Amino acid sequence: MVLNSLDKMVQLQKNTANIRNICVLAHVDHGKTTLADCLISSNGIISSRLAGKLRYMDSREDEQIRGITMKSSAISLHYATGNEEYLINLIDSPGHVDFSSEVSTAVRICDGCIIVVDAVEGVCPQTQAVLRQAWLENIRPVLVINKIDRLIVELRFTPQEAYSHLKNILEQINALTGTLFTSKVLEERAERETESQVNPNSEQGEQVYDWSTGLEDTDDSHLYFSPEQGNVVFTSAIDGWGFGIEHFAKIYSQKIGIKKEVLLKTLWGDYYVNMKAKKIMKVDQAKAKKPLFVQLILENIWSLYDAVLKKDKEKIDKIVTSLGLKIGAREARHSDPKVQINAICSQWLPISHAVLAMVCQKLPSPLDITAERVERLLCTGSQTFDSLPPETQALKAAFMKCGSEDTAPVIIFVSKMFAVDTKALPQNKPRPLTQEEIAQRRERARQRHAEKLAAAQGQVHAEPTHDGSALEASPEGEQPTGVGQQLESVTPNPEPQEGDSQESFIAFARVFSGVAQRGKKIFVLGPKYSPVEFLKQVPLGFSAPPDDLPPVPHMAYCSLENLYLLMGRELEELEEVPPGNVLGIGGLQDFVLKSATLCSLPSCPPFIPLNFEATPIVRVAVEPKHPSEMPQLVKGMKLLNQADPCVQILIQETGEHVLVTAGEVHLQRCLDDLKERFAKIHISVSEPIIPFRETITKPPKVDMVNEEIGKQQKVAVIHQTKEDQSKIPEGIQVDSDGLVTITTPNKLATLSVRALPLPEEVTQILEESSDLVRSMEQLTSSLNEGKNTQMIHQKTEEKILEFKGKLEQHLTGRKWRNAVDQIWSFGPRKCGPNILVNKSEDFQNSVWPGPAGKALKEASRYRDLGNSIVSGFQLATLSGPMCEEPLMGVCFVLEKWDLSKFEEQETTDKWNKEQSDLIKGGQEEIKTCYVRDENQEQQDDCSEPFEKRTAQKGESVLTDCYGPFSGQLIATMKEACRYALQVKPQRLMAAMYTCDIMATSDVLGRVYAVLSKREGRVLQEEMKEGTDMFIIKAVLPVAESFGFADEIRKRTSGLASPQLVFSHWEIIPSDPFWVPTTEEEYLHFGEKADSENQARKYMNAVRKRKGLYVEEKIVEHAEKQRTLSKNK
């Protein structure tokens, strides 16, 4: 059946006016796929008995198991009414929130949509979401109120109750449409206002403020759903029936003898028929008359259900004969009433007819695309249509015309890529051989047989011929004759299909204009492509072959390799696709990532990006079970990224592969795909690593119970003093204001370092201008070498000056005098948010590019040592003392740098060396002590025997038993910085997300509850104009965000959807090392006080993860350990 109708489909595709591109949208479980099943069964693709149970469009295994749709998929259906034949490209979409991105891809390529609403559940959150999406894409909706049978069977409503219930639902939906409409009008108005503010000359006369908001002037009656307009259908997809008002109006106009037009208007609404007068009257509540809808329609259906459920044989027969239906004996005898109802109703009120008739009548064909929609599609971001180049504006006409002539530009939009098993592609599928092919093969086999016989007869003579025939036969694959063998697959494209990769990508696309022909060359325009740029580069009216084009970003040129008709799970090959159709395109995987615009003219702008209702927020780290399978994972993730419109994949600096999905269900699907299709390896999933930063603050003025520090008497807690001592080892002097003085292990150099907290603004400036700092660093280093080849670019110089000025502006006060000029380095990695300031007198060096050649001679003596100091600083800022996380917002001041002893040594050593040259290596004292310095990178790496090094030791003065002096200096500087930090109040900084939440007013309270539970802070809350939606802005620590999206959705039953974006670092106010010291604190928190210290919790978690020492008891209570008994 399907195969036969392929030609018919091709035929229908050419008649653009009779094409309907529609999608089915609804909340999860409102019956989209079941409805689709019913429509498909009307084409005979699946049996009508299986409709609703098969869920044909859910082709994935997990879709069938879970019972929800997870992807949008298209099918082409044929529908004939009267003498018109229609082609309906139906797209089934998922209803679950996690897959709303799939809805976006479906909506983009449709002209109309069917909104399905459950008659019992009414309007649900996703219904709102999909309505909004349809609205934003400017496509026209029709309404299907589904599951009417539930009103009868489950809720046991009377027809009257059912009617008022249905009316209610309709009102809710119309109210939603109304809000969408008003918010749009208000937005437009606001835009107009801002415009008029920009050029106030235009409307000078209008001084009076117009309060009317323009709502009254705009007609919105056509937007609403109402049965009398014919855009509402009542159905029960599971029982296979459905009707519009029109159907009954036709019947009753004959029966009662009232004009059809009158009935159409009155069948829905509070009207009743006066049978005697044959007149329709307005319902008078007092008389308690039943409305027409109840009397003429619902009651009939109710009585049918009643009869069947009660198994009233006679009554059923009566109804069936009166309706003129024929029920098969099998169904009539069936004991399950559902089967009977299905059999009767699907004949009486076939759902496919009701729905498809409405679709064909009410929804626009591709020809009717509105100018407004075209403009919207073409204008990216804030651009207005008028600002586009004229070549682009000309395309609008092509859109509107949707012409299929050869001259019409081909415009195709690819809304997503989906992966198909290569074996499932039509060209690779086994297909029955034609008669000729069978004959050919038979002939060949016969020949071979004859040759074999001949060869056997004259072995010696036939030797060369035998060889020849063997060669000849080998390309055929030596097929033995056999009946089964004739169905062997024939592959017209014998090229290897990428060896092991079994997935091919098919683009899910629609032709907006022109004819897509196989093999046609076409431009592929990425979402960031700009036609303006292209037109700048290429002169107007170019005719050069596209291969010579200058490379333009986000543009490629390729040919359409394979075109397919999408038939649910199946694909059918096509030669060409006329405009207005949905199609699949193969062979684009190297050109298109997720979505793209294909056009035969490069002047076409890419379509506006898809409007995703849900942004990916659930983050997990993915790793292969076996580390050697890393390459497969990366490859698999790349494929997944292409196949899913919504997923995001990141490789973080830590080496983690992070998968960001829209929700837990989506995550599960992505992981399944990764495991079974794309990577085919075992993977493990974990929470992503949460980064922290370490910093210091000014000493606090008040303690934890808000008492001023200093007034209180310290409680002599034993451990307090003990801890203070243990922090700082001997040999390091610390004075009262935090100056740390430390000497290198060989006692030759002494460093004094102080740590200061940087003001917040400075940290921010440093963060923002890290790129600038990096380039500056390169510049200075090349200058320092005396190479002045690289002239400073004028612009960079200005930028540097501006940056310097900004720093100076914020670093004011006595403490910071001259500090900016004395900045020596930034760290970590020479561009981070920490500063090293050099305040020692005898050595000047700064990061700022000064006049070239300034005092370089003098500096070079110290350069090596200076580098060591900077390296030490870099190492110290890379991993702080608290939990080895990078520092942020700390300034280290090198106050003194005493090298006098080192210089002395150098001179004496020179003399010594001369001496030792005379007496060959005799006096050299070989020390065998080898102190292992834990913090010295280079030293640890030496694995060669120690003797070798001591033998070389005499050669260099800079090396002694503690390793090279530069290494010592690095380690000492690092230690100095660490201790300088530790004497100051240390704090952790947590990464923060900003969190935008859209929520309706009734779930606002729950949103707040979830936020506060997770340590979030609400910054602002405002109401969206014209709707009852609130927009809440909050900040939330990244550490608390795992599972946040899921929780907030669960708690608000999906009415609030958060979006998380990383924003900044924030200091956690509590001190991770805090213990109660004053009397009050002691009373308030008790001795341990570890109950609510957030910072300590974070710190210990990180330390544990890294295998660092954690101050935790292995066993809390000694007595409560399990007592092991020893058997005697």
Added chain:
Amino acid sequence: MSIFTPTNQIRLTNVAVVRMKRGGKRFEIACYKNKVVGWRSGVEKDLDEVLQTHSVFVNVSKGQVAKKEDLISAFGTDDQTEICKQILTKGEVQVSDKERHTQLEQMFRDIATIVADKCVNPETKRPYTVILIERAMKDIHYSVKPNKSTKQQALEVIKQLKENMKIERAHMRLRFILPVNEGKKLKEKLKPLIKVIESEDYSQQLEIVCLIDPGCFREIDELIKKETKGKGSLEVLNLKDVEEGDEKFE
């Protein structure tokens, strides 16, 4: 003698003994399991949570209490609690199962962290995560040696992991500035130690920027110092050559 009933037996399986020899005599104290190490590191502050009893023994398992004279001659005091504290901090400890377990686990993690910190995937120049390294270490059945430093063990682990997966130490980026006349000769000697030479410049001096394996740093450093007699210089540009920043698949 006390009556030997199950209730008044203290089983030695649940006692951790800390021993100390002083003045030619052996002293022991009875402690709770899994607590002594905590006391030593300062986490546990309550002495009663550590000691089973404040008395000092000569032999805990036999229940022989130390004589007062012996205590005075050995410690100079007869304050049992003071002596207990001394023994606790200085005596030989039996490490209990949980203590050993946490220590080994900590070292295992530490090793994995060091390996992850030092190494990259040579194909992507990105580091591996600690969890992945831990799993790989378990796959090769690496057992932690408690008496070797974690850094030494980490270097060993890297060698062993190389056989199973693509892992390499992150290269170090260095810059040498060598005098011209010795430069050429020296370069030949340095060649086997250098992984990649990124740039060479022969203007006034020979300047080379290159990537090396960090293990060779000392050799190179000494070679340069020796050959150029202190004229050549060496500068560490980057301790680890890894990809920075996040990468988004597009």
